[in-house]
Amino acid sequence: MKTTAYFSVEDNDYLSAFDSLGRRxxxxxxxDALLAPCYQAECDWVMPTLIxxxxxxxxxxxxxxxxxxxxxxxxxxxxxxxxxxxxxxFMRPCEVRAFVELVKLKQGDPASLFxxxxxxxxxxxxxxxxxxxxxxxxxxxxxxxxxxxxxxxxGELEMLxxxxxxxxxxxxxxxxxTIGLLGVDLDNxxxxxxxxxxxxxxxxxxALPSTEAPKDRSKAIEKLIRARTAARDAMFAATRAAxxxxxxxxxxxxxxxxxxxxRVACPVCYCRTCVFTTDVFDHPSAQYLGWARxxxxxxxxxxxxxxxxxxxxxxxxxxxxxxQCSNACPNEIPLMELFRTVxxxxxxxxxxxxxxxxxxxxxxxTFAAEEFADVVGLGD
Amino acid sequence: MxxxxxxxxxxxxxxxxxxxxxxxxxxxxxxxLAYPQNVRLxxxxxxxxxxxxxxxxxxxxxADGVLISGCHPGDCHYxxxxxxxxxxxxxxxxxLTHFSIAPxxxxxxxxxxxxxxxxxxxxxxxxxxxxxxxxxxxASEHASWRPQNRRLQRDAIGSGSxxxxxxx
Ligand code: SF4
Ligand code: SF4
Ligand code: FES
Numbered sequence: 033m034k035t036t037a038y039f040s041v042e043d044n045d046y047l048s049a050f051d052s053l054g055r056r057x058x059x060x061x062x063x064d065a066l067l068a069p070c071y072q073a074e075c076d077w078v079m080p081t082l083i084x085x086x087x088x089x090x091x092x093x094x095x096x097x098x099x100x101x102x103x104x105x106x107x108x109x110x111x112x113x114x115x116x117x118x119x120x121x122f123m124r125p126c127e128v129r130a131f132v133e134l135v136k137l138k139q140g141d142p143a144s145l146f147x148x149x150x151x152x153x154x155x156x157x158x159x160x161x162x163x164x165x166x167x168x169x170x171x172x173x174x175x176x177x178x179x180x181x182x183x184x185x186x187g188e189l190e191m192l193x194x195x196x197x198x199x200x201x202x203x204x205x206x207x208x209x210t211i212g213l214l215g216v217d218l219d220n221x222x223x224x225x226x227x228x229x230x231x232x233x234x235x236x237x238x239a240l241p242s243t244e245a246p247k248d249r250s251k252a253i254e255k256l257i258r259a260r261t262a263a264r265d266a267m268f269a270a271t272r273a274a275x276x277x278x279x280x281x282x283x284x285x286x287x288x289x290x291x292x293x294x295r296v297a298c299p300v301c302y303c304r305t306c307v308f309t310t311d312v313f314d315h316p317s318a319q320y321l322g323w324a325r326x327x328x329x330x331x332x333x334x335x336x337x338x339x340x341x342x343x344x345x346x347x348x349x350x351x352x353x354x355x356q357c358s359n360a361c362p363n364e365i366p367l368m369e370l371f372r373t374v375x376x377x378x379x380x381x382x383x384x385x386x387x388x389x390x391x392x393x394x395x396x397x398t399f400a401a402e403e404f405a406d407v408v409g410l411g412d
Numbered sequence: 413m414x415x416x417x418x419x420x421x422x423x424x425x426x427x428x429x430x431x432x433x434x435x436x437x438x439x440x441x442x443x444x445l446a447y448p449q450n451v452r453l454x455x456x457x458x459x460x461x462x463x464x465x466x467x468x469x470x471x472x473x474x475a476d477g478v479l480i481s482g483c484h485p486g487d488c489h490y491x492x493x494x495x496x497x498x499x500x501x502x503x504x505x506x507x508l509t510h511f512s513i514a515p516x517x518x519x520x521x522x523x524x525x526x527x528x529x530x531x532x533x534x535x536x537x538x539x540x541x542x543x544x545x546x547x548x549x550x551a552s553e554h555a556s557w558r559p560q561n562r563r564l565q566r567d568a569i570g571s572g573s574x575x576x577x578x579x580x
Contacts, residue, residue: 277512282556307465323554331557338465338472338553345464345507377506382499396503399495401485404502408520410537 035232037240038221046218047170050092050122053222057120058086062237063146064117067106068092076168077161080106082119094122094148095213097176098168099155099193102299102356104130107147108140120146124155125204126195126354129387130299132206133350136394139302146234149204150211151253153180154189154196157359164191181213195355195368198264200257206387209234214256215249223249264372271366271373278337284370285340287363290333294367295343297360300350300386308339344374349395351375352387422476422542424451424535427462429482431489432525439528447535450542451479458482459520460493464500464507467518471508472553477517477542481534484522494522514545 041049054066070081071091078096080103083089104127110119123131128149134140153176161168176189183189204210208231212223224240226232275281292308295301307313313335324330348371357367379385382395428434434455440447456462459482470478480497488494498520505515519538523531555562 272510276510278556279562281511286557327554329558329560330554335553337556338469341468341472341507341511342465345468345503348507349503374507374510377510378503381502381506396496396499399492399499401495404498407498407501407505408522410519410521410534410541412516 035226035235036243036245037224037235037238038243039224039240041218041220041222044219046222047093047095047173049222050094051089054083054092054120055086055089056238058084058089060237062118062234063120065119066092066122067103067110067119068122069094069096069098069103071169076172082106082110092122093170093173094124094150094211095177096168096170096173097154097156097191098158098161099124099356099359100158101297102130102354103127104134104140104299107131107145108134108302111141111143111145112139115144118144118146120148122148122150123204123207124152124354125149125201125207126152126199126352126387127299128204128207129201129352130354132387132390133300133352133394134302135390136392136397137300137302137350142390146209146230147204147207148209148211149207151213152196152199152202152204153177153213154192154199155355156191156196157193157355159364160191160193177213177218193355194267194358194366195353195372198260198267198372199353200260200264201387202256202260203253206389207231212245212249215246215252217246267369268373268376271369275370275373281340281370282337285336285365288336288340288365289363290336290339291362292339293360293362294357294365297356298343298347298351299354299356300352301343301347308335308342340370344371344378347371348375348378349382349384350386351379420543420547422450422539422547423474424448424477424479424538424542425454425470425475426451426479426481426535427454427456427459427466428479429459429488429494430455430457432483432487433481433521433523433531435525436523436527436531439526440532443528445528445532447532448539450539451535458488458490458493459497460488460490460495462497462500464504467500467504468507471513471517471548474548474555476545476548477519477538479519479521479538481519481521481523484524487522487524513548516541517545517548 039049039053057063066083067080069078071078078093078098079100103123107121128147131140135142180189208228210225210227212225216223224235226235275284295306351371353368353372355368361367384392384395428437437453459480462480467478482494485494501518501520504518508518509515521534
């Protein structure tokens with residue numbers, strides 16, 4: 033089975049090559065649809081787009097630094113029940129990892145999907161992209177990729193979203209196919225690597241010329257991961273200091289207005305009905321005065337800490353650090369930092385890493401008869 | 413109720429399984445075994461139904477300690493609820509630790525239906541432990557927000573009167 037091949041790039045335009053690749057997948061009837069970030073008509077902003085007609089393939093840009101939402105939600109939406117066709121889904125590594133979590137939570141099914149993921153050099157928050165000068169079309173992407181690939185040892189661009197500056201997963205281990213950028217000369221080819229049997233079959237069917245991964249590739253990946261990991265650890269330390277008790281957490285969340293956008297944006301917060309939007313929190317009016325009388329004063333809205341702590345308890349074991357919570361917050365609260373820092377405790381506590389593998393059951397979905405004896409009883 | 417050792421009177425919220433620990437509590441009651449009145453029992457059908465948010469809410473309302481207690485391993489009436497509870501306690505302890513709430517404030521025990529004596533002993537021991545740990549003061553939703561509230565709360569703790577966020 034072929035595992036590494038290349039897709040030719042014409043006129044040094046590797047971004048347009050994605051259109052050709054997508055069209056080829058549809059024309060050869062290897063898939064029935066594409067799900068990929070795509071420019072919408074005249075708008076210079078990518079959104080996940082579901083394309084069936086090869087003629088309709090244009091403006092695909094899986095490398096755009098614009099990351100309006102975590103597409104794992106849509107991959108799940110397309111596969112939770114039989115989709116009636118095979119879909120090639122272009123996703124970022126953190127979208128793939130979120131999708132892995134959703135599959136384990138029975139919200140999606142990879143059987144009818146081919147997951148294609150390009151090396152991720154990072155993304156920018158919506159507010160950064162929205163306020164950038166000029167058009168945010170492929171030239172914006174090309175400049176970004178160029179700068180990201182040449183930004184030297186720190187490997188970091190100022191414009192990157194905080195989540196991406198600390199992301200140690202630039203490649204998607206769980207994808208069927210990955211598209212290599214790191215350590216690859218993009219002027220004439222896109223590197224395509226198969227990571228699963230399914231991916232290998234797709235690669236064969238695409239009849240792409242095989243090649244070897246360039247020898248600098250793994251070094252380039254390692255270097256980026258090293259830089260990101262160091263930044264991540266510094267972020268962990270800073271966040272621990274900023275949120276280490278409930279008073280500090282309250283300061284951290286001081287501007288939260290309980291809009292719950294962070295929950296809506298979070299790909300792994302998957303409950304249909306969130307308890308925080310049910311009657312449970314529709315307190316009778318007199319209740320508020322009662323609380324205020326008893327305590328002297330209460331902050332309105334109430335239950336803000338409760339909301340965030342509950343979300344930490346419910347989803348931090350599944351948090352993939354995609355940063356969409358921070359991206360969605362109207363008050364720019366650094367939620368990703370909080371979630372990743374707490375997730376470090378909760379995931380390592382169960383020797384678990386969100387999105388790492390389909391075979392690892394989510395910590396709260398499983399148990400063993402003999403385990404965690406240290407949390408039972410009255411001893412320390 | 414005031415205690416001879418210290419006048420700090422902790423509040424312990426105990427989620428107890430209907431089939432085991434609650435029955436044990438009942439037994440302790442009928443046998444007229446004394447146990448501290450600091451314990452607020454909340455009867456649940458199984459420890460497996462104690463969502464982490466119940467525990468968080470208890471702390472955010474100012475509880476000094478939370479106990480989850482149910483059937484011994486193998487005895488759960490819903491087969492494995494207590495194993496699930498154990499994982500949730502593990503999770504919550506990680507969370508509490510991050511926010512500087514002593515993980516010992518959250519306990520999980522197995523107390524069978526006939527263990528009335530054990531029930532009374534465990535409650536006494538837990539309340540003693542909480543007295544030793546002192547008030548869990550700051551960890552209350554309302555007290556956490558405003559500096560004024562934090563001060564009110566500290567004053568309340570200092571004077572030994574009612575802690576803000578705790579029911580009288
Ligand atoms: S909590 Fe935030 S960073 Fe973690 S998966 Fe959800 S949206 Fe992404
Ligand atoms: S998005 Fe921001 S303001 Fe809205 S609930 Fe989340 S943290 Fe609070
Ligand atoms: S029935 Fe008692 S712990 Fe499940």
